[in-house]
């Protein structure tokens with residue numbers, strides 16, 4: 001072979017290897033952390049309607065017609081009444097829900113969110129993968145930052161940011177110091193799992209006698225949050241998460257105990273609300289790994305979740321499907 005041909009072969013070989021590497025990187029991308037569609041000003045680019053278009057293909061009967069939060073009018077007409085009990089519907093809890101909704105008087109999305117030109121959302125899971133991630137500034141740039149339960153931001157700003165647009169929680173996961181971990185206008189979104197959850201909200205907002213009955217862990221007895229910042233999540237999103245993402249039976253929850261985690265519920269909620277859905281801090285250790293801590297803020301392991309009625313491998317499959325279909329993107333690894 002002449003020297004000229006040898007050069008050609010070498011160039012072709014280098015180009016071929018480079019193309020294979022690029023194709024491999026793009027294929028593997030859903031599992032890789034990295035800068036996604038970053039605009040010049042460092043913010044995430046808006047692809048309006050993108051999530052809606054893709055979710056329509058993947059989630060059976062997907063519709064964005066359901067209100068985000070429960071409202072009094074949900075209970076006015078008999079034909080609107082729910083077919084399921086909490087956490088998948090409101091059947092049997094109508095009276096207490098009406099009472100608490102009359103107290104908060106707000107069921108709408110605040111104007112500061114409603115008027116956003118694009119809803120770029122990030123759902124921040126509580127996972128250990130956020131520790132030392134330095135993702136704080138990246139997370140703060142999203143239009144809507146969803147946080148979960150009592151996950152702290154104070155002293156963890158560098159890794160998780162400090163902007164909280166909405167926080168999904170239930171009484172047992174409510175923070176004892178909500179003003180330290182949230183912004184003055186953060187929406188506190190109660191996820192109602194059972195009737196006592198709604199009774200707790202009524203009691204703390206109305207300063208009535210609190211009861212500890214019906215809770216698996218004592219919730220705060222004093223919870224200093226402005227009623228106008230409180231909402232109750234529409235149980236429709238729990239129903240969709242269980243029945244469409246996890247294929248879990250919602251008809252007899254007492255018999256089929258598996259229930260969605262708050263994180264998967266928040267992802268489902270975001271899929272019905274946002275133009276862009278990114279996630280961070282999701283992913284549990286292998287089920288056999290009883291040493292690895294699961295949270296970015298405390299030293300507990302998978303063992304603590306033994307009685308939780310969640311199936312984390314089942315959920316990982318659901319999240320992986322959403323990542324592979326590029327409906328959501330991940331800022332940490334999965």
Ligand SMILES: CC(=O)N[C@H]1[C@H]([C@H](O)[C@H](O)CO)O[C@](OP(=O)(O)OC[C@H]2O[C@@H](n3ccc(N)nc3=O)[C@H](O)[C@@H]2O)(C(=O)O)C[C@@H]1O
Nearest residue numbers: 125126127149173261262263264282283284294304305308
């Ligand atoms: C002991 C116990 O009941 N633990 C549950 C805790 C606990 O109640 C609260 O932290 C309040 O203390 O809440 C849960 O979840 P938790 O509050 O741990 O985490 C919130 C969501 O983040 C995602 N996550 C978390 C850790 C991890 N390593 N990988 C993850 O993907 C999950 O999607 C998770 O939902 C819950 O509400 O779902 C689920 C946990 O099972």
Ligand SMILES: CO[C@@H]1[C@H](O)[C@@H](O)[C@H](O[C@H]2[C@H](O)[C@@H](NC(C)=O)[C@H](OCc3ccccc3)O[C@@H]2CO)O[C@@H]1CO
Nearest residue numbers: 170172193214215216217259260261262307308309310
């Ligand atoms: C999203 O679910 C939340 C959390 O992730 C779960 O761990 C938690 O599970 C608790 C479960 O809901 C309790 N079941 C009932 C019917 O209340 C279960 O109860 C057992 C128990 C009872 C009394 C004292 C201790 C334990 O406890 C589970 C937690 O170990 O549900 C959360 C939503 O409420």
